[in-house]
Amino acid sequence: MTDAIRRHDPLVKGFASDNYAGVHPEILQALALANGGHQTAYGDDVYTEALQEIFRGHFGPEAMAWPMFNGTGANVVALRAMTAHWEAVVCADSAHIHTDEGGAPERSAGLKLLPVATPDGKLTPDLIDRQAWGFGDEHRAQPKVVSITQTTELGTLYTPAEIKAVCDHAHELGMVVHLDGSRATNAAAALDVPLRAFTTDVGVDVLSFGGTKAGLMFGEAVVVLNPDAVRGLRYLRKSSMQLASKMRFVSVQFEALLAGDLWLRNARNANAMAQRLAVAVRGIDGVEVPRPVQANAVFATLPRDVIERLQKRFRFYTWNEATGEVRWMTAFDTTEADVDAFAAALAEEMDSSA
Numbered sequence: 001m002t003d004a005i006r007r008h009d010p011l012v013k014g015f016a017s018d019n020y021a022g023v024h025p026e027i028l029q030a031l032a033l034a035n036g037g038h039q040t041a042y043g044d045d046v047y048t049e050a051l052q053e054i055f056r057g058h059f060g061p062e063a064m065a066w067p068m069f070n071g072t073g074a075n076v077v078a079l080r081a082m083t084a085h086w087e088a089v090v091c092a093d094s095a096h097i098h099t100d101e102g103g104a105p106e107r108s109a110g111l112k113l114l115p116v117a118t119p120d121g122k123l124t125p126d127l128i129d130r131q132a133w134g135f136g137d138e139h140r141a142q143p144k145v146v147s148i149t150q151t152t153e154l155g156t157l158y159t160p161a162e163i164k165a166v167c168d169h170a171h172e173l174g175m176v177v178h179l180d181g182s183r184a185t186n187a188a189a190a191l192d193v194p195l196r197a198f199t200t201d202v203g204v205d206v207l208s209f210g211g212t213k214a215g216l217m218f219g220e221a222v223v224v225l226n227p228d229a230v231r232g233l234r235y236l237r238k239s240s241m242q243l244a245s246k247m248r249f250v251s252v253q254f255e256a257l258l259a260g261d262l263w264l265r266n267a268r269n270a271n272a273m274a275q276r277l278a279v280a281v282r283g284i285d286g287v288e289v290p291r292p293v294q295a296n297a298v299f300a301t302l303p304r305d306v307i308e309r310l311q312k313r314f315r316f317y318t319w320n321e322a323t324g325e326v327r328w329m330t331a332f333d334t335t336e337a338d339v340d341a342f343a344a345a346l347a348e349e350m351d352s353s354a
């Protein structure tokens with residue numbers, strides 16, 4: 001028996017991020033199932049083998065999944081595989097690869113990012129053109145990849161038609177498309193479409209598919225939809241330090257998530273709780289919700305003193321210090337009672353600020 005002590009209260013939840021949540025019990029069960037005995041290391045195990053069929057079921061017969069440790073690593077490996085040394089990546093200036101990965105794409109992959117300002121975190125063909133120029137000019141890093149995020153860092157959602165327009169435009173320019181799908185399951189649930197409807201079916205070439213925010217302990221997968229868009233992934237995963245030796249434990253988690261409907265149940269719950277939260281806080285005088293609530297993020301502007309007091313009661317991040325905008329994220333395990341308690345606390349703090 002372990003001597004470990006539980007050091008936190010498992011009933012306490014916040015709204016800081018969907019990766020503050022724990023592990024879905026069905027994922028933990030799957031991990032236990034895969035335990036015991038020996039399996040070949042580095043992905044030559046029966047769980048990783050079985051996973052390919054499951055990913056193909058979601059993304060089509062060409063799909064090939066490469067399990068990795070985390071989302072930053074998956075993005076870096078995908079982008080490295082999609083570019084030559086002289087090529088560059090067009091992305092939104094709010095993209096996680098640009099703002100939140102500690103410069104990993106630049107530092108560890110030597111990538112040149114070409115960021116574009118967007119109103120809502122979404123690229124369009126016109127916005128892509130602000131950076132997709134200078135083809136053949138030896139003085140300019142050559143635009144090769146368009147990287148979009150679904151759902152975006154600003155909580156917005158591309159429709160399949162919007163992603164198709166991005167892909168068609170990129171392909172006309174001789175470029176390829178990477179989708180950071182850290183929250184791809186939330187997008188599918190919100191759009192009420194299969195995962196392939198906004199990826200494979202509309203021309204996305206490579207996807208970083210998120211597992212951690214969907215209920216895994218850890219694990220993401222680079223999913224190649226167009227094999228012609230990548231080179232050397234097998235070697236790049238190792239040289240980027242993303243090759244798990246005990247890969248069966250990443251793969252079995254994805255199997256538990258994707259073989260049935262766990263991914264959809266989890267994403268639907270997170271999205272529904274964000275809607276419930278948005279409705280509740282819009283009803284509180286003085287609280288503004290400045291961005292559309294389309295998946296599992298709610299942005300709001302509040303007086304600074306309220307933010308400070310509320311943060312002592314619940315964990316969440318200030319998104320923009322200057323404007324007093326905060327971000328609240330819901331997760332697979334957020335309950336109606338969690339949302340209602342948070343909204344009630346916000347109403348109290350607003351009252352005492354008035």
Ligand SMILES: Cc1ncc(COP(=O)(O)O)c(C=O)c1O
Pocket residue numbers: 069070071072073075096097149152153180182183212
């Ligand atoms: C859109 C997006 N992409 C990638 C990541 C990176 O994931 P990780 O923290 O596992 O590196 C995150 C994490 O917050 C994210 O929100």
